[in-house]
Amino acid sequence: MSKAAKTAETIEFPTFDASKATDQFRAFAEKGVEQSKEVYSKMKASAEDAQKTVETAMETMKKAGSEMSLKGIGALRAGAEADFSYMESLVKAKSLSEVIELQTTYMRKRMEMVVDQAKDMQSASTKMAEEISKPAKDAFEKTMKELKVA
Numbered sequence: 001m002s003k004a005a006k007t008a009e010t011i012e013f014p015t016f017d018a019s020k021a022t023d024q025f026r027a028f029a030e031k032g033v034e035q036s037k038e039v040y041s042k043m044k045a046s047a048e049d050a051q052k053t054v055e056t057a058m059e060t061m062k063k064a065g066s067e068m069s070l071k072g073i074g075a076l077r078a079g080a081e082a083d084f085s086y087m088e089s090l091v092k093a094k095s096l097s098e099v100i101e102l103q104t105t106y107m108r109k110r111m112e113m114v115v116d117q118a119k120d121m122q123s124a125s126t127k128m129a130e131e132i133s134k135p136a137k138d139a140f141e142k143t144m145k146e147l148k149v150a
Contacts, residue, residue, distance in 0.1 A: 049139060050139070053135045057132055064128035064131060068125065068128065071121060072121075
């Protein structure tokens with residue numbers, strides 16, 4: 001036998017081991033499934049957070065809308081009461097000078113009332129805007145913190 005033949009007899013080729021390939025494939029698949037579960041869990045949590053944010057904002061808008069409506073009704077009621085009171089006083093007036101004095105007093109008080117009501121409505125609408133935007137602002141800040149961590 002020649003030297004080349006002896007060398008050929010001693011060379012071993014690795015045999016394909018199906019069990020090792022199956023184990024590697026299984027490990028790869030399990031890792032993929034685990035990563036998919038993690039991604040799904042994060043997406044689900046994000047969707048639930050978004051839903052809670054929207055629900056909170058909608059509830060806040062409903063509450064704020066009711067408060068603004070009540071303030072508007074209160075302003076209208078106060079104005080109507082002031083108008084009726086003014087008309088009653090005009091009916092009881094005894095002279096032109098008294099009518100002019102009542103008119104001047106009424107106009108001053110009515111303007112003060114309108115200014116106070118406008119300030120009150122402005123304050124209420126500012127508060128309402130802050131309350132409505134708070135859930136979205138909080139959710140945005142939470143997302144930004146999570147992104148920085150990741």
